[in-house]
Amino acid sequence: DIVLTQTPLSVSVTPGQPASISCKSSQSLLDINGKTFFYWYLQKPGQPPQLLIYEVSNRFSGVPDRISGSGSGTDFTLKISRVEAEDVGIYYCMQSFQSPFTFGPGTKVDIK
Amino acid sequence: QVQLVQSGSELKKPGASVKVSCKASGYTLSSYALAWVRQAPGQGLEWMGWINTATGNPTYAQGFTGRFVFSLDTSVRTAFLQINSLKAEDTGVYYCARFRRLDYWGQGTLVTVSS
Numbered sequence: 310d311i312v313l314t315q316t317p318l319s320v321s322v323t324p325g326q327p328a329s330i331s332c333k334s335s336q337s338l339l340d341i342n343g344k345t346f347f348y349w350y351l352q353k354p355g356q357p358p359q360l361l362i363y364e365v366s367n368r369f370s371g372v373p374d375r376i377s378g379s380g381s382g383t384d385f386t387l388k389i390s391r392v393e394a395e396d397v398g399i400y401y402c403m404q405s406f407q408s409p410f411t412f413g414p415g416t417k418v419d420i421k
Numbered sequence: 422q423v424q425l426v427q428s429g430s431e432l433k434k435p436g437a438s439v440k441v442s443c444k445a446s447g448y449t450l451s452s453y454a455l456a457w458v459r460q461a462p463g464q465g466l467e468w469m470g471w472i473n474t475a476t477g478n479p480t481y482a483q484g485f486t487g488r489f490v491f492s493l494d495t496s497v498r499t500a501f502l503q504i505n506s507l508k509a510e511d512t513g514v515y516y517c518a519r520f521r522r523l524d525y526w527g528q529g530t531l532v533t534v535s536s
Binding site for chain 1: 456465466467468470480482483516518521522523524525526527528529
């Protein structure tokens with residue numbers, strides 16, 4: 310199975326400051342058609358996860374442009390340019406390149 | 422708009438069965454498979470598998486074979502997750518989500534297994 314490793318596992322951020330989360334895959338997620346099946350989700354307290362970024366760098370509908378995704382192959386990064394109170398929660402990366410699909414362990418983001 | 426609406430919380434005794442439903446609306450059901458994801462209390466997300474909504478063919482992740490059954494009733498646009506011979510460790514929130522991006526999620530169904 311593909312293993313996704315997230316760092317850090319927890320971060321506390323001052324409002325208005327940037328935050329960055331890394332996710333490393335145990336193997337490349339790039340398929341032969343050039344698509345990379347890698348995603349970022351945010352789970353706010355008491356809610357189901359919500360898709361933020363699909364296929365590495367594409368923002369899902371309604372996601373603010375201060376949230377961005379980048380990376381390739383096995384190394385991926387989620388960046389929040391200016392953290393706001395609504396960004397609090399647990400961020401998960403996920404791969405759907407190979408079955409079984411797998412999630413990272415999650416990164417808890419809270420506000421200082 | 423796309424919506425996935427799941428059935429309500431369940432409290433079951435060990436050894437019993439439970440059937441969770443996930444009703445889809447706002448899109449063509451057969452165009453997207455439906456995935457199931459488990460979240461144990463205080464834990465992360467765990468991939469259970471998915472069901473092809475065009476053929477009804479299920480695919481199970483390791484650890485979710487045998488007691489877990491994915492099914493579909495296209496007449497009511499609803500997918501089902503049945504868990505048989507429930508164990509305490511099956512306690513958790515079960516989510517359905519639209520495959521493959523998991524772009525839309527149900528609200529989750531809490532299944533509690535306790536004697």
